Amino acid sequence: MQLMTGGVEPTPQFVREGRHAEQLGDRLLLGGIKNRHGTTSLTGGVLVAATDVTGQDGTVPVSEALRRLAEDPGFWAGESAADPADLDGRELRTSFPVTGGYALVLDIDLATRERTLGLRTPAFSEPVQLGRAPAQGPYPAALRWWELDLCARVIALEDPMLPHPGLVVALLSPFAPLTPDDDESEIAVIRTAAYRSLRRDVPPAEPSGPEQAPLPLFADDDWWPTAPAASPQVLDEAAIAELIRPADRFPEVRAGSRFPREELDDVVRKSAALLHSVPRSSWYAETRPLARRILDSGDLAPIPALLGALTEAGCDHPTVLDALSEPLVPVEAYWMVETLAGAEPGTLLRRRV
Numbered sequence: 001m002q003l004m005t006g007g008v009e010p011t012p013q014f015v016r017e018g019r020h021a022e023q024l025g026d027r028l029l030l031g032g033i034k035n036r037h038g039t040t041s042l043t044g045g046v047l048v049a050a051t052d053v054t055g056q057d058g059t060v061p062v063s064e065a066l067r068r069l070a071e072d073p074g075f076w077a078g079e080s081a082a083d084p085a086d087l088d089g090r091e092l093r094t095s096f097p098v099t100g101g102y103a104l105v106l107d108i109d110l111a112t113r114e115r116t117l118g119l120r121t122p123a124f125s126e127p128v129q130l131g132r133a134p135a136q137g138p139y140p141a142a143l144r145w146w147e148l149d150l151c152a153r154v155i156a157l158e159d160p161m162l163p164h165p166g167l168v169v170a171l172l173s174p175f176a177p178l179t180p181d182d183d184e185s186e187i188a189v190i191r192t193a194a195y196r197s198l199r200r201d202v203p204p205a206e207p208s209g210p211e212q213a214p215l216p217l218f219a220d221d222d223w224w225p226t227a228p229a230a231s232p233q234v235l236d237e238a239a240i241a242e243l244i245r246p247a248d249r250f251p252e253v254r255a256g257s258r259f260p261r262e263e264l265d266d267v268v269r270k271s272a273a274l275l276h277s278v279p280r281s282s283w284y285a286e287t288r289p290l291a292r293r294i295l296d297s298g299d300l301a302p303i304p305a306l307l308g309a310l311t312e313a314g315c316d317h318p319t320v321l322d323a324l325s326e327p328l329v330p331v332e333a334y335w336m337v338e339t340l341a342g343a344e345p346g347t348l349l350r351r352r353v
Contacts, residue, residue, distance in 0.1 A: 062167070065092050065110070070167065071200040071234055076243060078113055078136035095120065096168055097158065098151050099274050102267035103127070106171055117142050117175045121263050128260045131175055131253045139174040140251040145187055147268050148176040149345055153335055154271040157278070160318035165331055169194035178246040185353050186346060191244045193331040198234040205229050279342040283313035291340035298351040303333055306340070 069075040069092075090110055097103045101122030108115050113135030118127030131142030143151075148169070156164035173191050178184055208226050213219075235243070253259060279288045287309045294302050307324040315321065323329075323336035334348045 062094060063092060066094055066108075069108070069110075070170075070198060073234055073239060075113065076170075076195070076235060076239065078134075094171070096151075096155050096162070096172075098267055098271060099154050099158065100267065100270040102263070102270070104151060104168075104172065115139075115174075117172065119260050119263055119267070121260070128258070128263070130259070130264070131251070133174065137174065138247055138250045139177060140253040141175075141177050141179065142253055143172070143176040143264075144179070145173075145176045145182050146345070147264070148172055149190065150268060150271045150275070153339065153345065154274055156319050157274070157317075157339075160322070163197070163319065163322065163332065164335060165190045165194035166197045167194070170198060177250045183346075183350065183353075184246060186349055188244050189349065189353055190331055192240055193329065195235050195240045195243060196233065197329075199232045200234055202230045202232045275339055275345070276342065278339050283310060283315045284340055286313045287315075288340060288342065291337050292342075294337050295341040295343050295348050298348065300328070300330065300333060300337075303328065303337075306337070 092108045092110055094106045094108075095103045096105075103120040105118040105120050105127040106115060107118065114133070115135070116132045117130045119130055120127040131140030133139040152164045152168045152172075155162050155168055156166075162168055169191060173187075173194065178187060205227060208224060210224060214223070254261070278284055279291070287306060290302065290306050290309055294300065294306060303324055304326075307321065310320065310324070320336060320340075323332045330352070331349065334352065335345065337343075338345055338348050
């Protein structure tokens, strides 16, 4: 169901062509994401209603089906599932609560890999559509990049198991294609970090080699080659480079009469206000001067000192501590320093890129 009415919505235009979507159901299979300093791995879950999801209770809106999809390189390349029955259904909904009762909702058709992005508002359980895309694109410009980045930061603060940049950016960034107002190199760094954060469990390599010591003539490794070890990374660098390549065209859907401009503006305002309030609250206020010095210098060397100061001040927020802990993921540290310093998102990253 669509929440906004008032006339017939025009077909979104590419610069050439486009189309719209209906909304899907409102229940989902939930799972969890375990994070360790920028590494995202996904594990199974239970059946609950989307409206039951909360940020920091350890339960996040990521299903077992999505876990399996995210571990499949073909999913990121837009390839269709051979048999959607293998993924326990035809349609998959994933809801990312932002703030103030808003959530970004991603629907995936498991047979075609067609994707629909929606915005759930505080007053309704069904999301209103932001944009729809076939598996291999082109994706609509449903979000501006800075809107997605802002929401992803708030999602990470609200739910420590969805670090930024991570799964949220990996899934939703195609709906925020590069525009002339965006910094291509800055966005490429964040998207690359998000795709690199995807991980999967890799079984230990099977033992290779002779069962007993071979004759000296046959002892060389050429006779007993070791099978290549599987990588825990879902995507290699070539695949990531293809994914972050700027789109040459995209549907512009924001001018449509049914696009939820006011609601999107509201969640963006609330997200900005939440980030703006962080350095003025609790233990963050005590460490803001140090975060500001790191921001002004652009030098990450004092990060351990900032982490220590936060710990001594009583900070126990997993998102904050993970972002500043070893092994350090620079892009994760950048946005956290920006947040703690009360700076505009992207300030430190632009100095480092």
